[in-house]
Amino acid sequence: MELTLWTYEGPPHVGAMRIATSMEGVHYVLHAPQGDTYADLLFTMIERRGLRPPVTYTTFQARDLGGDTAELVQRSIRQAVDRFQPDALLVGESCTAELIQDQPGALAAGMNLGVPMVNLELPAYSKKENWGAAETVYQLVRTLLKPQLPAPGTPKPSPSRWREEGRRPRVNLLGPSLLGFRCRDDVLEITRLLAEHGIDVAVVAPLGARPADLERIPTADANVCLYPEVAGPVCSWLERSFGTPVVRTVPIGIGATATFLRELHGVLDLALPAELQEVEGQPSEAERRSRLPWYSKSVDSTYLTGKRVFIFADATHAIAASRIASKELGFQVVGLGSYSREQAREVRAAAAELGLEALITDDYLVVEKAMAEAAAELVLGTQMERHSAKRLGLPCAVISAPLHVQDVPARYSPQMGWEGANVIFDSWVHPLMMGLEEHLIGMFRHDFEFVDGHRSHLGDGAPAAASGADQEGSMATATVPTPAPATTATTGPAPGTTTAGAAVREALESLWTADGEAELAKIPFFVRGKVRKNTEAFARERGLERIDAEALYDAKAHFSR
Ligand code: SF4
DSSP: OOOOSOOSSOOHHHHHHHHHHHSSSEEEEEEOBTTGGGGHHIIIIISOOSSOOSEEEOOBOGGGGGSOHHHHHHHHHHHHHHHHOOSEEEEEEOHHHHHHTOOHHHHHHTTOOSSOEEEOOOOTTTOOHHHHHHHHHHHHHHHHHGGGOOOTTOOOOOTTHHHHTTSOOEEEEEOOOTTSSSHHHHHHHHHHHHHHTTOEEEEEESTTOOHHHHTTGGGSSEEEESOHHHHHHHHHHHHHHHOOOEEOOOOBSHHHHHHHHHHHHHHTTOOOOGGGSOBTTBOOTGGGGSSHHHHHHSGGGGGGTTOEEEEEEOHHHHHHHHHIIIIISOOEEEEEEESOGGGHHHHHHHHHHTTOOOEEOSOHHHHHHHHHHTTOSEEEEOHHHHHHHHHHTOOEEEOSSSOOGGGSOSSOOOSBHHHHHHHHHHHHHTTSOOHHHHHHHHHOOOOSSSOTTOOGGGTSOSOTTOSTHHHHHHHHHTTSOOSOOGGGOOSSOOTTOOHHHHHHHHHHHHHBOHHHHHHHTTSOHHHHHHHHHHHHHHHHHHTOSOBOHHHHHHHHHHHTO
16 A cells, blocks of 8 residues: 555556557557546546547446446447447456456457457556556557568668668657657657658657558668657567667757767668767757757856756656756756656666766655755656645746646647757746846845745746745755645744654754844845755754854855865
């Protein structure tokens, strides 16, 4: 048992639904209790789709459990095939159905349906949504490509066979799906980028593909694994079974987009265009197509240098964000983590590059605590981190699923490629206080309107927890954050803070003299929490009985050494 209030991922059958709904001509029969149709709303409301998901639920009720639920499964399958006439059928169970073990896939296999059928075995009590999505794509592709499997010992096709065949090279874009982060526009952006380099797209899957498209997958010269959470296993299987090379660099960010293009040219044996040649210490000509390098270099961005950023997302977006933040925007990454356990190794490696230990968890309270302790000035995360950051009064931008309706925008908003980097620059910098305002608030602290923590470009007042000591108080005391709204935060222990934690906090607070507090209040609000913690650590280490202005500046000198 695990007490859970928020969850980063749904059960694995929601992952399977994402695949069925992303595709056309696929139908999913889901053995599930009455009420599981809630998942339809993810697609009709968050993705704002105008069609019902292609899912038939058996919707059994308590009274059905006394009867023959297997018969109900067979009836549902038969009706779904007759009514929707799919090109391929998925059959599986939700969490509750898994317990009654009707084995709907085995039942469907014995029904002679006349359509390719995939029996989805998704362990709902040990795996989650992304795993379910990846397993569904993998099983579907495997089933459909079975007749094409090359005999053992068949030589691998050359990725440059396009040359002998007198055509342009072509690749598959694998992994984009509904409820993925900005997949719709990423596909457009990458398709355009490839076209500029004379590379065609053979199949995009699962998003928008039909089963017949999946059957064309082996005709491509390489597979581009755009979203490893969804397409990692299928790409590895295609590489093993068909010898199709995989491009694994995910083109999010300037450096990653350039690396992706170089890797792709290498795999396809294409001559590297001059604009992609690396120039010592300078962005290549291609990289200058995005405005991000110049924007982040221009003097207005100087104040971004060293901003403390905390990143928590799915593995793909977390890793990409950490590289953009540290290498392309000059931020200091003070926390990096992910809820994607399947890609934990890659996240740990990216964190190690930054001298950090990765936070791998699916407990948002652990993330919120780490965020508060890191004294971040900007949070890049999921919808959960947006809520946590709001409680802590921190600026935040959403960079990954789980997402909310505002992250399926009407406008073109990719994350990948050159234009994706432009979108990223704008959306990450937007929540921060603008440079001039930051400077002026640091200099003049008594304005009645532009108070501490105020971000006038967001059109709001000061963050609720940000006025004066409240801001740093809430950051420093949030050792056990609670869902209490930020407006209730005070300089005292946060509601829900442990008694022991409160006692320690109180003891520390009593050390501060009036002139120490006054000096602390002069520090700009976004770093004040960090300064308070450092000074208290310094005082504890030295056994100081009081923290006055002098102790504060001694601590400052100590930590800046
Ligand atoms: S079967 Fe699973 S997804 Fe459906 S209501 Fe129960 S716990 Fe939720």
